[in-house]
Amino acid sequence: MPDARTSLFRIAFSALDHFGANKALAKHARGLGVILTLHHVRPFSGGAFAPNRHLEIEPTFLDLALTRARNAGFDFVTLDEALSRVRAGVSPRPFLHLTFDDGYRDVRDHALPILRRHGAPATLYIASDFADGHARLWWLELEAGLARADRVEVDLGDGRKSVSCRTVDEKANAFKTILRALRQGPEERLRAETLKIAEAGGVDASAFARDLCMRWDELAEVGADPLVEIGAHTVSHPMLATHPPETARAEMAGSWQAIAERLGAAPAHFAYPVGDLAAAGDREYALAAELGFASAVTTRPGHLTQAHAQTPTALPRVSLNGHFQTRAAVDAYLSGAPFALMAAAKRVLGR
Template sequence: MSGARTRLFRAAFAALDLVGANRALGARTRGLGLILTLHHVRKWDGRSFAPNRLLEVEPAFLDLALGRATELGFDFVTLDEALARVRAGRSERPFLHVTFDDGYRDVRDEALPILRRHGAPATLYVASGFAEGSVDIWWLALEAALARASEIAIDLGAGNERLPCATPREKDAAWSRIYWALRAGPEERLRTETQRLALEQGIDPLSFARDLCMRWDELREVAADPLVEIGAHTVTHPMLAKHPAEVARAEMAESREAIAQALGRTPRHFAYPVGDLSAAGARDYALADEIGFDSAVTTRPGHLDASHAAAPTALPRVSLNGHFQTRAAVDALLSGAPFAMMRAARRLTGRA
């Protein structure tokens, strides 16, 4: 997320709070409830170059968010209960379910004690290749490569170019240039280039899954907690929409089978990697249904209402973002007001 965009969102959250819009609009905009998205929960290390900061929140902020949800009258529910309320089209109190993508160890160490304290059920969506330590986490490898480099040589489609990376500002500019150019193209090229850049800087691309993600024995221990459900998140964490249907189907089905074999229970819920419209669409929602998942979640922002009963494998979520760790941001996200305003803006501009 660019600095300008980040500042705009911070200002919007503060403004909604200042004028009391969250309280005034919440009854009409929050729907039946919501599913939260998180990745890392860990103490901030203060690094100056952190392009993936949006994917990590501090433990104190998660505690604040769940405490605020309690104060605002939300029920903490399992994913099955959330789906039941959506199908019924009613919920006496708004509900909230917490989800974590990828299977990071800090979720066990930092987030789980907070969930227990609040009595908040959660679903952990596990990429089976991460649990086995056999798949690269390319966005972390790219960050680490740029953090270590003083200059990067790369061909992003207009011939070979050299990008300076000596300062945090230069690293941010290089990240934006490389990340979005690779995201827009074939995933094979994205992974090849990020692996190459990492290896050139002496970084093992597989080290991130090995060092940061829970192994099967750790996941087995976490899965024994009555608050925790384990869901599937593919094998190699691909953007499914970029691949043929047979590849997408295999990624979904094989991750489910790997988790079933390792943990002794078959996952009933699924999360699309990356999860926006560039990464998962109608074909993938249909595949998740055909494979037999009870639900599948995207990263498209929004709350749940009765209309989602017809599309349980295309559910929106609300991200707790590392750039916005304030009470005002929590109140806005729980109210649903920002998403209602975004929908209204799309209708006005003819983009709905």
Template sequence: MGGWRNRTFQAVFDALDRTGANARLARRTRGLGVILTLHHVRPFSGESFAPNRLLEVEPDFLDATLTRARELGFDFVTLDEAVRRVKAGRSERPFLHLTFDDGYRDVRDFALPILERHGAPATLYIASAFADGEAELWWLSLEEAIRRADVLNLDLGPEERFVACQSTAEKYEAWGRIYWTLRAGPEERLRDEVRELALANGVDILGFARKLCMRWDELAEVARHPLIEIGAHTVTHPMLSKHSEAVARAEMADSRDAIARRLGTRPRHFAYPVGDPSAAGEREYELARELGFETAVTTRPGHLTAGHAQALHALPRVSLNGHFQNRAAVDALLSGAPFAMIDLAKRVLRRA
């Protein structure tokens, strides 16, 4: 399914580029500006089985994206300036702000030099337990368990206990079945099942945070950089909507307090982990407001408009996806055309 979706999206991006529709539509479909979502920035490992590749882009692609954005007339602004323009309801030129979720070390090593060359400000949203090295990055544990195994034993429903994953094709099929089945249910079950699979296949479940994420001393150095703002991203990276209000509030408040205590600056901005409708909704938006965050970002796709002045705790972002590292995709995403097409399709379906 993922391959089909990726091919469809790329075909749309190519068609918009080939017909010149991006440029023609941008005046109507582009908002005031855009917040980009990134996670990893690093050279690709070349692994044949890489189901999480959507979460990483290569350094040259980030550089090319910023170069292209400048060519298209975008200003690179801080999050505060983006909010100021949204509240004003106008921006002489479209603006762009970069965000990086989770606090990966490769953002410092590969992305920051690129940001410096372009003078592009960014917000790093930090999950505090990742910085402690005491959190499970379950999506990476699941990937590694599938990579190591020829067959997995877990409960995916009636009479389904064993999932073959010997070939690369089988591993991708296993990933799709396991990931989406567990994502649809309670997060406690998801984490328990992945933990069992990881331990059964010799995966160090805490090793990913310790290997990949910046620790507090590293974050303190990065936080001093004039282009960087540190935001909060919960303690353990849960899908907040799947938990009680007390748990959600504690995850949000405790990450804010840990960052303030360890870095000396209270974070003013927040990002919802996962950030789609299954992970964050009206309750979480209100919690972010109550906890004093000035903004909070989702992963719901879209550009910023004047209307978002009334929704500063539910801001959309546009993902730079590792599956679409080409100029056609960049032009489409920065034009806003794909999101207008999706909105139109939704309206048509509602009327049908």
């Protein structure tokens, strides 16, 4: 069962579609273009407990999204072309660029054929530890550990607690509660506790990167496609803003160096892991510029406007969310209406 926030968004997308608000607002709400965020593209094989469902969409939905965008008059452009249009402050038609975080193998297997069919360029942001096959995908550790347990012991920052996770609802609540609490503390504790939960359930935490992420030879093959550009995504996928500046710099520069050495081309573009305001802020934006990245993307939602020419290392993106795989959601994303309405609400509320 979807949570209240997911249900609210579904209602909002349906309402915007039903009342024709997407078309009515697009002229005023739509920016010059949009960068889409994706992670996994694959047929869904999960069950009722799927707390990371938002990070994956089905191939048919990606095809639908690109078809709707093309029919709405969007140009499919490279990231460099998107930046050029932003700097110029004008685009003959709205533009769209696809980005895929982490470098999952299913992007090659399921997304790339669709990109080729539509002629849609994309940037794949790679965390170098993922490509080496020894990264920690802690969000999957937590999901897998809870899936196998009826109860887990976890330190949320105020001593160890016992959390029940017998039913699907309990598991979903436990995931949200544990993740929310651990994200408020040091990332070292988050990673330590998710690993303990996984190992207590007999989960091989080291298998996630090996099984899901492309190795360097696979990335070289994918990167040879003229539609694909490889970007940087740190070394170990940390939430940069929660770490000292020297750690953030090393993570960002280290991924640049690894990609340049292993793939023979220095990455021009960067994506902040997690990418919200708690994970990346002004310090990280300045570091990306200092390290020479032409752009860096967040996960803060919104369309691109001429104003973003002044902040190319703090660009917004719009997530193709696995919870909202409908035509109404795609049309809302492309219109810019939800983001304009959210901005208006914040102004009214003074936030």
